[in-house]
Amino acid sequence: MSIIDFEFAWRHFPEVLKGVPVTLLIAVISMILGIIFGLIIALCRIYKVPIVNRIVVVYVSFIRGVPMIVLLFVLFYGIPALFDLINKQLGWSLDADQISPVIYAMIAYTLNTAAYQSEIFRASINATHSGQMEAAYSVGMTTAQALRRIILPQALVLSLPNLGNTFIGLIKATSLAFAVKVIEIMGTAKIIANDGYKYLEMYLVAAVIYWMLCFVFEVLFAQLERKMRRYEARMDEGQSA
Amino acid sequence: TSSEKDGKKVVKVALSDEVNPPFLYTDENNNPIGYDMDYMKEIEKKLPEYKFEYLFGEEEANLVGVDTGKYTFAINWFFKNPERQKKFLFPEQEFGYSLTSLVTKKDRNDVKTLDDMVGKKFPPMAPSGGLRTILNSYNAQHPDHPLTLETIEHASNADNLKRVAEGKADAIFLNVTTFNEMQKQMKLNLKVSGIVSKEPIWVVFNKNETELAQKIDKATAELIGDGTLSKLSEKWFDVDFFKDLDYINQEGFKFE
Amino acid sequence: MIELKNIHKHFKTNHVLKGINLEVNKGDVLVIIGPSGSGKTTLLRCINYLERPDEGQISVDGFSVQGKHPSKHDILTLRRKTAMVFQHYNLFKNKTVLENVMEGLVVAKKMTKSEAKEISLALLEKVGLAEKVNDYPSQLSGGQQQRVGIARALALNPSVILFDEPTSALDPEMVGEVLAIIKQIASEGITMVIVTHEIDFARDAANRVVFMDDGVIVEQGHPQEVLVQPKHERLKQFLKRLVREPEYLI
Amino acid sequence: MIELKNIHKHFKTNHVLKGINLEVNKGDVLVIIGPSGSGKTTLLRCINYLERPDEGQISVDGFSVQGKHPSKHDILTLRRKTAMVFQHYNLFKNKTVLENVMEGLVVAKKMTKSEAKEISLALLEKVGLAEKVNDYPSQLSGGQQQRVGIARALALNPSVILFDEPTSALDPEMVGEVLAIIKQIASEGITMVIVTHEIDFARDAANRVVFMDDGVIVEQGHPQEVLVQPKHERLKQFLKRLVREPEYLI
Amino acid sequence: MMSSSFSDWLDLLMRVLNKLPLTLLMLGVSLFFSLIIGVIVAIVRVQKRPISYAIATFYLSFMRCTPLLVQLFLVYFGLPQLLLLVNIDINGWDRFVFVVIAFSLYTGAYLSEVIRSAYLAVGKDQLEAAYSVGMSYSQALLRIILPQAFLVALPDLGNNIIELLKDTSLAFTIGIIDIMGQVRIILGNNYGIGMFEIYFTISLVYWGTCIVIENMIGLLEKGLKKGRVSIAD
Ligand SMILES: Nc1ncnc2c1ncn2[C@@H]1O[C@H](COP(=O)(O)OP(=O)(O)OP(=O)(O)O)[C@@H](O)[C@H]1O
Ligand SMILES: Nc1ncnc2c1ncn2[C@@H]1O[C@H](COP(=O)(O)OP(=O)(O)OP(=O)(O)O)[C@@H](O)[C@H]1O
């Protein structure tokens, strides 16, 4: 059974590899911005900040509810339309074609991942013990100080596995950005595949590259977790009876 | 794939669910209809020893399925090239044609052939599909002055036509039938500025299905010979695309 | 130094504090005793607003706060005048022993790290934890954790320290040490409120004792009076077990 | 009933138990005292293999387990012969007070719910928590939580009960109640090992006392001998604070 | 004009909604199996027994790190081929089965991390308490640890259920016409005309489903929260 043309796959491997930087660029930037916004959203929800709480609840629901592809389209087709409108109304000369599709993708993925991450942080902050907050108050910390120095470091440890999930998911989700002209790993693979209908080969190439890429981050996250958890009485050591 | 049902050999036919009227699309109940299906009905009549099962799937998935033997063959407007022939079995006999054209604004006369598009702008195109293949092979043959192509996963023809009408792109490379259907609804300031080619379209078989491919080849040739396919062509496209291009240009399409 | 006026606290339908009035002078060591569930911890937590009283007024060191929803800033001011040793220690899980003690100094009192470290190390030495400064709370025995909690509160050097059963996990020896420390800092003019079940400790440490039962203060006064010549029936009964057969007295 | 042979335990480089040998007879109430950090909790936890000794052999009620990696089934058997009251209570956070006590009966002892409920309610009544049966642990005071922990262990009616500072959060009155309960179940032949810092309690409850220091057993014997006429210097020093000025004696 | 385009739109909405039960069925069945897989993998990884740990970690890595599309292909095209080698013919199985297998394996991997982190957040003391009353590990797990972990994990579970909901649209790749598939067919039949209305419609359907999921999670959270104290109180 030599359905798979390995030689072909191998020959085109480097070409697909060229999609990695774009993928990483979008994933890393969106992840970082997503963490920041996600954290802010989570705190607004936990502290039930009036009005803002309402708004972020709708935001999270909407962003999670709408398919990523739609979000991409809304930005990709909506911003040029908006620019046209502005140009017409105000006589400006904004040119949407000047904006790289990568920018649209980054905005879309940031909006998206922030919503998911807000839930991750909400879960992990809620899982920290209320006694920790009280202790911080008792030594005279403000809420912000207590969050920054005591609660969030503990919450971060709890969220690491989920952040890992999100980040790996994000790396793969960037393949959707092909829908707005960003040519990343999957896009490159599909373009190459078309000439000889070698989809099987090229999908495998893409899968291998994604795997290598994500594996690196899996290991990084695992190590980070091990390091950050060192203060805990672990439930996962020698407790199997 | 040699499973049998009611004493008949089962043939699994993959249909592209990125539908493509009037070749292949669906009715209200998502049943497949179109030129391709009518053609298959004629084939079924000719080959009663087989039982044909139709399965929808994304085009790329269908190709993987044919490749791995899950499907016997896939039908859509597949184009043939030597590289693909290495991987798949193409029959001898095409079952239809795709008429490709360049569409521009009505007031432009500078774009007739692909050569005219060198240095000009196309709207973004999908990486796969027959149209893309034609442009890719043009670029392969003209490495010194290639066409500039932008790629997007799922190109929206409607959106792309608008781009051309708004002057954001110079011309779109499109199937004439597609343009015609769309123009009926959209009524844009566009025209067909030139027919580029008449491309034969094929079904794509799994490498091992030589026997069936031969039978279908024979059947297709008969259907062309007795004019059945010409009639179907007229039913779906208002023109018999088995005739030559000049005839089609005169008879078939009265471009606005 | 501390003044509580008519403090009420409910948990849902459970009326836990029923109008507490209390005054504590500067440098006093006030010990609160009373049966389990009588509201001692709740009262202590109200003093620094970890629990918000439903009603009443709290003044610490001339600064007063009132009712259920004072401003954040008022609460912070109040809290910076007090420190607390928790019944369940509540050490910062993600910080080492040393960092636990330094944290308040660096963050709330804006000391330099080296200053904070010096003070912290000295205190940890005093409570016998010099060897454990770089361990995490999860690696400590119960008594060790409790001592870190005590050191953390002492380090802040606030006007008032609130102790919630600070010696419950300590052995007699260590109780002696803690008692010595408490006496020393009392002599420096720091006011202390201590909830404890150890009557011996109360007797040794306090210059005033309060007996609480079921959310009210039943009796208060000098330890001699309250512990040796109790007036109320409830208190007499509470102290009964302490009377033991002479053979066991050392 | 319990036999420990040459138990060693390290935490990384910290040698916490240095070859403990101990025998406890059926119906004995053995009290372990010793300074904070001397390894009392660790020893107790080794008896039911919550902590795995690096070396040594543990027998409970004729069943022995050895070394660091015994079979799951052996550990389970061992644990079903013992119950434990934790220093930090460790109540099930997702269960009410009543469910906390019933849990072991229903799951490990396969009682019917109604049987388990009856036993549990009776015990909770005994420790004064009849009113709190439907509350969650987070809604309880420290002493109330501790009493739930005690009731949970007693309900199991095992061969051996291990208590880790069972009265640290209890007021003198309640200590008296618990003492009475312990004496009663001892008379029913249940063996008990109790770690405590309350020497009074040790004196009242124990028929044998063990003094541990720094991972070794320094002295053991009848409470009269160990607590009143200690032989070792270390123990004398440890008990020193208990000698107080006569004026305070009641 | 207005009313006719509205009724057109309503017609479109109905056609999409018609496929909602199928989408929900895929979601429900896949979620059920992926939860089971998730719990098992999480526990195996927490226990750290060399061989099973290595297998679970490899599974996790493969499932998380390769595109779902590829996995779907492997299950739908590859698995039957593989089984044919040992003379088992599953080519006749309904496509739904393959889709559910692929989605369950994929989401199971993600859920295992959600569950693992929640498990670790519960705290060792709870496990020890369970042991002390004579529970076996599995009893402790079922009655004490998992219920508490479940509460901690709820928001993250919500995230993943919603992701799964949207992932089910990949079923269209192998021809199962779910709500997204219906939309793409309508779009194809229209040559992509009216893309905005159509995507607007599908977004409404997804969002609506999502709100239902969110509310269910919210209710569960409220119901299970008894006896827990938040840092914000
Ligand atoms: N999980 C752990 N990791 C590392 N060290 C530990 C751990 N648990 C206990 N220790 C150390 O082992 C020693 C004995 O601890 P243990 O809890 O047995 O003391 P203890 O006698 O019960 O003290 P206390 O009376 O304060 O409860 C202490 O020095 C402690 O720091
Ligand atoms: N968060 C809470 N929610 C509901 N009820 C509570 C809460 N905290 C305390 N209570 C109840 O309030 C009463 C007083 O509790 P508190 O902790 O003040 O008692 P305490 O005097 O400190 O007892 P102990 O000596 O046992 O620590 C108890 O009956 C307790 O059940």
Ligand SMILES: [Mg+2]
């Ligand atoms: Mg208390």
Ligand SMILES: [Mg+2]
């Ligand atoms: Mg201990």
